[in-house]
Amino acid sequence: MSTIQLSPEELEAERKEILRRYKHLLKLLADKLSKEDRVNLRKAFELAAEAHKDMRRKSGEPYIYHPIAVAEIAIAEMGLGVTSAIGALLHDTVEDTYVTLDDIQKNFGPKVARIIDGLTKISTVFDQTTNASEQAENFRKVILTLSDDVRVILLKLADRLHNMRTLESMKREKQLKIASETLYLYSPLAHRLGLYNIKTELEDLSLKFIETEAYNEIQQKLKSSEEARKRFISRFSYPIRTALAEQGVKFEVKGRPKSVFSIYHKIVNKGIPFEEIYDIFAIRIILDVPLEREKSECWNVYSIITDFYTPSPDRLRDWISTPRTNGYESLHTTVMSPTGKWVEVQIRSKRMDEIAEKGVAAHWKYKEASGNSNHDNAIEAWLGRVREMLESPDGNAHEFIDNFKLNLFSEEIFLFTPKGKLVNLPAGATALDFAFEIHSQVGARCIGAKVNTKLVPLSYKLKSGDQVEIITSVKQKPKEDWLSFVITSKAKSHIKKSLQEEKKRIAKDGKEALERRFKNSKIVFSEENIDKIIKHFKMPSALELFYNLGIGKIEIKSISAILEHKTAVNIYEKATGKNEMLGKDAHKFIKKLKEDTLLIGDNMDKFDYSLAKCCNPIPGDEVFGFITISEGLKIHKTTCSNAVNLFSSYAYRVVKARWVSQQQIAFLAGINITGIDGVGLVNNITQIISSELNVNMRSISFDSTDGIFEGNITVYVHDTEHLKSLIDKLVRVEGVLKVSRVDYH
Numbered sequence: 001m002s003t004i005q006l007s008p009e010e011l012e013a014e015r016k017e018i019l020r021r022y023k024h025l026l027k028l029l030a031d032k033l034s035k036e037d038r039v040n041l042r043k044a045f046e047l048a049a050e051a052h053k054d055m056r057r058k059s060g061e062p063y064i065y066h067p068i069a070v071a072e073i074a075i076a077e078m079g080l081g082v083t084s085a086i087g088a089l090l091h092d093t094v095e096d097t098y099v100t101l102d103d104i105q106k107n108f109g110p111k112v113a114r115i116i117d118g119l120t121k122i123s124t125v126f127d128q129t130t131n132a133s134e135q136a137e138n139f140r141k142v143i144l145t146l147s148d149d150v151r152v153i154l155l156k157l158a159d160r161l162h163n164m165r166t167l168e169s170m171k172r173e174k175q176l177k178i179a180s181e182t183l184y185l186y187s188p189l190a191h192r193l194g195l196y197n198i199k200t201e202l203e204d205l206s207l208k209f210i211e212t213e214a215y216n217e218i219q220q221k222l223k224s225s226e227e228a229r230k231r232f233i234s235r236f237s238y239p240i241r242t243a244l245a246e247q248g249v250k251f252e253v254k255g256r257p258k259s260v261f262s263i264y265h266k267i268v269n270k271g272i273p274f275e276e277i278y279d280i281f282a283i284r285i286i287l288d289v290p291l292e293r294e295k296s297e298c299w300n301v302y303s304i305i306t307d308f309y310t311p312s313p314d315r316l317r318d319w320i321s322t323p324r325t326n327g328y329e330s331l332h333t334t335v336m337s338p339t340g341k342w343v344e345v346q347i348r349s350k351r352m353d354e355i356a357e358k359g360v361a362a363h364w365k366y367k368e369a370s371g372n373s374n375h376d377n378a379i380e381a382w383l384g385r386v387r388e389m390l391e392s393p394d395g396n397a398h399e400f401i402d403n404f405k406l407n408l409f410s411e412e413i414f415l416f417t418p419k420g421k422l423v424n425l426p427a428g429a430t431a432l433d434f435a436f437e438i439h440s441q442v443g444a445r446c447i448g449a450k451v452n453t454k455l456v457p458l459s460y461k462l463k464s465g466d467q468v469e470i471i472t473s474v475k476q477k478p479k480e481d482w483l484s485f486v487i488t489s490k491a492k493s494h495i496k497k498s499l500q501e502e503k504k505r506i507a508k509d510g511k512e513a514l515e516r517r518f519k520n521s522k523i524v525f526s527e528e529n530i531d532k533i534i535k536h537f538k539m540p541s542a543l544e545l546f547y548n549l550g551i552g553k554i555e556i557k558s559i560s561a562i563l564e565h566k567t568a569v570n571i572y573e574k575a576t577g578k579n580e581m582l583g584k585d586a587h588k589f590i591k592k593l594k595e596d597t598l599l600i601g602d603n604m605d606k607f608d609y610s611l612a613k614c615c616n617p618i619p620g621d622e623v624f625g626f627i628t629i630s631e632g633l634k635i636h637k638t639t640c641s642n643a644v645n646l647f648s649s650y651a652y653r654v655v656k657a658r659w660v661s662q663q664q665i666a667f668l669a670g671i672n673i674t675g676i677d678g679v680g681l682v683n684n685i686t687q688i689i690s691s692e693l694n695v696n697m698r699s700i701s702f703d704s705t706d707g708i709f710e711g712n713i714t715v716y717v718h719d720t721e722h723l724k725s726l727i728d729k730l731v732r733v734e735g736v737l738k739v740s741r742v743d744y745h
């Protein structure tokens with residue numbers, strides 16, 4: 001959009017041209033307009049023209065040409081009515097001009113306001129994004145609006161079609177972006193809505209900008225072969241035309257070439273040169289017959305054709321008895337022509353032809369007249385499936401697009417329940433997909449199926465016309481491998497959801513088991529500690545850890561070993577100052593700790609060990625090491641009162657240990673002396689301790705009651721030998737009755 005200066009004459013000419021275009025639009029609707037419609041349409045046109053009056057398109061044309069063109073597409077090419085025309089005229093006003101949604105609501109009512117609101121939302125989220133994932137997500141939003149009012153999506157397509165038709169004036173990068181986006185999102189959407197002509201034009205225009213050369217070449221070849229094609233069609237259809245004329249049937253014969261885009265794809269994907277593509281066109285016989293005779297007349301024509309030409313038995317398609325989900329109805333056959341070429345013939349009524357070309361809107365037009373609810377059901381079924389995809393809980397946008405495209409492009413198959421109800425699934429669907437299509441619970445409990453009364457596995461691929469009976473069992477549960485053979489998003493999302501729930505249930509058990517183990521090991525069940533274990537097993541999440549514990553893939557026993565291992569590493573780190581968690585030395589150290597006897601006193605002073613306060617072992621005592629979580633290695637006497645408990649509950653944390661030859665380190669030991677109180681007794685005892693054996697006394701206390709005395713002394717000794725000789729000396733002191741070693745506290 002840019003502003004340019006025009007002379008008054010030029011402006012006047014433009015004003016006339018705008019009016020001329022509006023009148024043309026009006027003519028298209030003429031017979032459908034009430035007086036009120038006419039007033040409203042005029043109002044919409046004037047509001048749009050005024051609001052856009054200073055704006056121009058990239059081509060330099062007045063901007064209002066665009067909304068008028070979009071309205072024309074909506075009416076003439078989609079079969080839409082006056083509400084859509086008003087919506088089309090106003091579609092860019094709220095987004096690009098001073099006009100507000102309120103203004104629209106006040107002037108045109110809530111219906112039009114909702115349409116404009118939908119369109120504005122779509123373009124603000126949609127046109128302003130650049131990356132693919134954002135686009136996918138936005139596309140999802142676009143589809144969501146479908147459930148509000150299909151007109152929003154139809155007008156969006158009309159808008160896109162006009163933009164594609166006028167893409168020439170855009171910059172090259174912009175052309176490529178818009179064209180590929182059209183191929184990726186809009187043409188599949190048009191296809192799904194049954195807008196065959198629009199889909200084809202969108203594809204051809206996209207190809208024109210993306211693969212310009214290939215496009216031009218095919219276009220050229222189509223043109224130069226046109227005469228020959230016409231001659232062929234005329235000759236081929238001659239006997240049929242004669243027969244129909246004799247019967248007095250009104251009809252029209254068309255020879256429609258395939259689109260440039262689809263020819264291009266045949267050339268590229270199948271490697272067939274243009275000249276050898278046999279189905280470059282199809283012959284279409286369109287009958288002008290009343291609704292009630294449509295079907296029988298179509299089959300009548302089939303019968304006439306096959307009187308003259310031999311049909312290919314596997315290429316008969318009856319889309320009249322069972323229309324496609326997008327509403328398409330037609331009878332197709334492929335017959336052998338006298339020149340030895342296969343020719344596809346499409347037989348349909350005028351009504352069917354209009355639906356085939358203009359799609360869902362044309363379908364609406366005939367809805368009331370036909371009274372045939374089959375088509376409505378088909379459209380409803382499709383909208384329902386789209387909604388399901390949108391509402392699936394793990395709806396990742398890309399996955400959604402893939403699902404959407406899968407469901408779009410694959411042909412459909414028609415199946416029957418045992419009671420003869422029709423079920424529509426994409427080709428490639430399995431018995432299990434069918435079960436989920438019936439009901440999520442039928443799917444979840446499906447153990448097998450009978451197809452045409454024969455028993456088949458869940459993964460059995462269904463074919464059109466199959467009658468399917470599902471066999472269920474209450475004991476059945478969805479399995480992981482089911483995901484490998486279901487193709488519908490309904491089945492996929494139900495299976496995933498149910499597996500997820502099962503997983504959560506198992507994980508809960510695993511979590512509880514772990515919590516008990518932590519409790520037994522006297523470790524806090526904290527996030528930090530759980531994290532350590534998650535890291536150890538390289539699990540992506542706590543849920544995954546708990547789940548693996550729950551199914552026994554990780555043994556709960558091994559958790560103990562880890563806690564121990566971590567402690568050992570910790571001891572090692574403190575001892576060496578190295579903090580490389582799993583360095584070679586650390587492993588060696590831990591192995592030694594587990595397998596060898598810990599030699600206390602042999603360079604052990606650099607390790608972080610301490611003597612247990614409960615039993616105060618000294619060199620010479622029989623001892624063991626015990627790995628604590630926070631205080632490193634503790635040395636206990638084997639006779640320690642806690643030993644039994646430690647051995648039985650935490651055997652995995654016990655380390656064999658013994659003393660080696662001592663350096664002159666002193667250990668504290670407690671001695672209890674009882675005897676008969678006498679003069680000089682205390683003196684004698686302390687003398688022996690301090691002077692005679694060079695023993696240092698740390699504390700001494702004596703109590704005397706009724707002539708009996710009791711003394712407690714703590715002394716520093718080197719080892720048990722040293723202590724024993726001290727005790728021997730003390731026993732010999734006069735008055736002493738008993739000397740024993742005690743644990744001091």
Ligand code: MN
Nearest residue numbers: 066091092159
């Ligand atoms: Mn627009």
